[in-house]
Amino acid sequence: MxxxxxxxxxxxxxxxxxxxxxxxxxxxxxxxxxxxxxxxxxxxxxxxxxxxxxxxxxxxxxxxxxxxxxxxxxxxxxxxxxxxxxxxxxxxxxxxxxxxxxxxxxxxxxxxxxxxxxxxxxxxxxxxxNTLGMPGMTAYFGLLEVGQPKAGETVVVSGAAGAVGQTVGQVAKQLGCRVVGIAGGKDKCDFVVNELGFDACIDYKAGDIRGGLKEHCPQGIDVYFDNVGGEILDTVLTRINMKARIVICGAISQYNNTTPVKGPANYLSLLVNRARMEGMVVFDYADRYHVAIAQLGTWLKEGKIKSxxxxxxxxxxxxxxxxxxxxxxxxxxxxxxxx
Amino acid sequence: MxxxxxxxxxxxxxxxxxxxxxxxxxxxxxxxxxxxxxxxxxxxxxxxxxxxxxxxxxxxxxxxxxxxxxxxxxxxxxxxxxxxxxxxxxxxxxxxxxxxxxxxxxxxxxxxxxxxxxxxxxxxxxxxxNTLGMPGMTAYFGLLEVGQPKAGETVVVSGAAGAVGQTVGQVAKQLGCRVVGIAGGKDKCDFVVNELGFDACIDYKAGDIRGGLKEHCPQGIDVYFDNVGGEILDTVLTRINMKARIVICGAISQYNNTTPVKGPANYLSLLVNRARMEGMVVFDYADRYHVAIAQLGTWLKEGKIKSxxxxxxxxxxxxxxxxxxxxxxxxxxxxxxxx
Incomplete structure (x- = not known):
């Protein structure tokens, strides 16, 4: 050989x-x-x-x-x-x-x-x-363990067409939440709504994130799953509800910064709303990946979620x-x- | 009359x-x-x-x-x-x-x-x-309900000689924590250590908060009770432990800003450390003020804490x-x- x-x-x-x-x-x-x-x-x-x-x-x-x-x-x-x-x-x-x-x-x-x-x-x-790998595990445990959404609550997720975001939103829909994505461009937003079944998707490249959140989250935001950081995080902070949970999963907008990371200037919204912002790393849930794989695998087979x-x-x-x-x-x- | x-x-x-x-x-x-x-x-x-x-x-x-x-x-x-x-x-x-x-x-x-x-x-x-009023209630419920310190953990509190800070630190000592204050000036720091019984106090006016935290929190920081925001919050974020809790009680350094609030640029430390930052407002605990007054009043009478x-x-x-x-x-x- x-x-x-x-x-x-x-x-x-x-x-x-x-x-x-x-x-x-x-x-x-x-x-x-x-x-x-x-x-x-x-x-x-x-x-x-x-x-x-x-x-x-x-x-x-x-x-x-x-x-x-x-x-x-x-x-x-x-x-x-x-x-x-x-x-x-x-x-x-x-x-x-x-x-x-x-x-x-x-x-x-x-x-x-x-x-x-x-x-x-x-x-x-x-x-x-993807769905049965690290992104899916991150989405599943980050949403359920840190975000703790309840049926009827409004969940917003950034990077909605990305690996983690697509599963966050689809799982939240399975739990009975109103789900609003944030993604870049009309094609991605159309996909997120029409293919993945989110209730709405805001195109951040179109500029008006604040207006989009106001329109699509009329009951405010209970859970925000953040993959991007920066201006989007800061804008979401202005629209959160009392006792909201913000899952800090990533901050892709900041990873290639050559200047200091932009901290969330509106973080005092956490005080006003008695809300929390909490970080997560998927490896902490390794002993329960099999649980998430079984659930996500079933939903995939049943056609309830897509990858x-x-x-x-x-x-x-x-x-x-x-x-x-x-x-x-x-x-x-x-x-x-x-x- | x-x-x-x-x-x-x-x-x-x-x-x-x-x-x-x-x-x-x-x-x-x-x-x-x-x-x-x-x-x-x-x-x-x-x-x-x-x-x-x-x-x-x-x-x-x-x-x-x-x-x-x-x-x-x-x-x-x-x-x-x-x-x-x-x-x-x-x-x-x-x-x-x-x-x-x-x-x-x-x-x-x-x-x-x-x-x-x-x-x-x-x-x-x-x-x-003070201790039996709003500041004491804020300290008591913010520390216990949001900070959730355990005996042996390290608790850091800013505004340590102020109304809320003094009670936060003294209650944390009663719970068996290592307690480090941050205050402005040698007199306040001496008071915090010698009169209130904190383990140490860092004089932020002397400039080296990072060095002070390194020296006085050799096991890292498990709970940070923040009354000030700004640079102090950002510096503490670099020294937190896994699963740390940051209580957002106030941000006095930012209240008179004529420029936008300075967000915590090091907030991604929450992700790395699976930590959380949570806001609190004392009014939420009004139905349990009597519990705090009874406990703090007893400690005051016993000379275990000071006001x-x-x-x-x-x-x-x-x-x-x-x-x-x-x-x-x-x-x-x-x-x-x-x-």
Whole structure:
């Protein structure tokens, strides 16, 4: 058998602002032999997520930064193509922290990779990067555990056509809430309302977020699930109800700032409304992912919710694909098809 | 009997920035006769509070603004000097929304005044404006219900020598927490540590809040009770622990801004640390004030906590006294002695 070659994208330098090609080093090297207990996984799909931008900074956060010279961290789906572990057999489809590379080699029980078999009969592999993957888990636990919506309440979610936002809104609809999305552009808003079944969607690119919230949230806002931060968060704060819950999941508008993060100037609305703003990180719910997968998988099968992915082909498209996230160019969960 | 004259301070105009003399109209008018069900209360002490600045703005908040031409809203302690109500007898000492005036006239059951008898044998009248009044209630319920400190945790409170801060810290000590105050100036910090028994106090005027937090909160910060907002809130956010609770009680550093409020730029620390920031307004706990008064009154009697007031004499000192709050000149709860 010819030697397999592993194409990798390693972090070459830390970006200032939006990542550029010069931040990456593309390497092609032979795949090494397996030691006992190891497996070789051929990457099929990589999940591209806003959080990746944070991992590129040399800053204390909920996870250590990617080191210079290290393969870029990424979750993905792959096929076990060689195994010296009883844990996985050749042909198994797994999810895990494969990194931005075409092959992953390591111990079957490696904790940072956290490989786990998935059932592609329940849903296609791409859905396992989305509704049944980290974005879906983030949406499910962030909404239910932190947002705690009740039937009849109004839930607003930003990044509504994105990976996390689409599931937040659809789950909130299943719970009997009024759901209003915020997304960029008419096409995304049409999709969010017509395909995903949100009650309304506000196009932030059209400019009048405040007017949109006033029109579409006549009873005020009980839960705001924030993926974007910045001006949108600040505007939502002016329309929250008493005892509102704001879930801080991300702040994509701020990740490439070269100036300080814009703090929410209207945060004293929390005081006036006895409201709370609370952060969440999906990893905290790892021991209950199976619960969310079972529920979301059932709703998917029943056609009650949808999973929308935007697939870019070819590992060499990685640098360009990543920037799509920050320019709002992806339509649904952004996935890189590697093999 | 000679006609009694009531000296009032009415809101003449809305301030831009720090209130000035021109915002007030001083009026002296005869006290009117009582109708059936009414009482006449002679003001003894008025409570001067940072929240008063907010009531002067024409903005939607947790309470309606004071109208132009209306007597300035203020809580106080007074003596019932005439009564046509069975609810109060001449000689009763009451607490309530007396306003900045030397006499209050109105229905004994007036809801906005919310007159209630106090027992000055339990504590002197000034303490009823402080530890046993709104500041104490704010401290008690804000800390216990929103901050939810556990023994052994580290609690930080800003405005530590002020009305709310002093009780927050002392109650947290009673609960077995490590307590670190933030206050302005060496005298206040010495008082907070030596008289109130906090474990440490950081002098924000000396400049190095970050260094102080690092030194005095070696285990990080579990609960932050914020009375000030601005740079101090932002700095505390960099030192919070996982699952930390930030109680938003006030933001005195921002109340006289003529520029937009400074939002907490480090709010994404809430995400990294799965922490929450929650607002509170003391009125929500009115049906349980008696519980707090009983507990705080017991601790006061036992000498376990102290109540420190800074008394300014004379109703005509009201405009100057109010600005003392925003200049950090008061040392303890600021009280205006009227009669």
């Amino acid at each position: 010819e030697a397999l070659h592993n194409v990798q994208f390693r972090l070459a330098s830390r970006p200032v602002g939006l990542p550029t090609d010069s931040n990456w080093q593309r390497i092609s090297e032979p795949v090494r032999d397996l030691a006992d207990g190891e497996v070789l996984v051929k990457t099929q799909y990589l999940s591209l997520d806003p959080a990746m931008r944070g991992w590129m900074n040399d800053a204390k956060s909920y996870i250590r930064p990617v080191a210079i010279g290290e393969v870029m961290r990424a979750g993905g789906i792959g096929e076990v193509v060689a195994s010296k572990s009883p844990k996985f057999a050749v042909g198994d489809i797994v999810t895990g922290g494969l990194g931005v590379q075409s092959y992953w080699t390591g111990a079957a029980d490696d904790r940072s990779a956290a490989l786990a078999k998935i059932d592609t009969r329940l849903a296609p592999a791409t859905v396992w990067t 929308r992915e935007d697939v870019v082909e070819g590992i060499d498209q990685f640098p360009q694909a990543l920037t799509m996230l920050f320019e709002g160019k992806n339509f649904g969960k952004l996935v890189l098809k590697v093999a | 000679e006609a009694l004259h009531n000296v009032q301070f009415r809101l003449a105009s809305r301030p831009v920035g720090l209130p000035t003399d021109s915002n007030w109209q001083r009026i002296s008018e005869p006290v009117r006769d009582l109708a059936d069900g009414e009482v006449l209360v002679k003001t003894q002490y008025l409570s001067l509070d940072p929240a008063m600045r907010g009531w002067m703005n024409d903005a939607k908040s947790y309470i309606r603004p004071v109208a132009i031409g209306e007597v300035m809203r203020a809580g106080g302690i007074g003596e019932v000097v005439a009564s046509k109500s069975p609810k109060f007898a001449v000689g009763d000492i009451v607490t309530g929304g007396l306003g900045v005036q030397s006499y209050w006239t109105g229905a004994a059951d007036d809801r906005s005044a919310a007159l209630a008898k106090i027992d000055t044998r339990l504590a002197p009248a000034t303490v009823w404006t 420190r007031e800074d008394v300014v004499e004379g109703i005509d000192q009201f405009p100057q006294a109010l600005t003392m709050l925003f200049e950090g000149k008061n040392f303890g709860k600021l009280v205006l002695k009227v009669a």
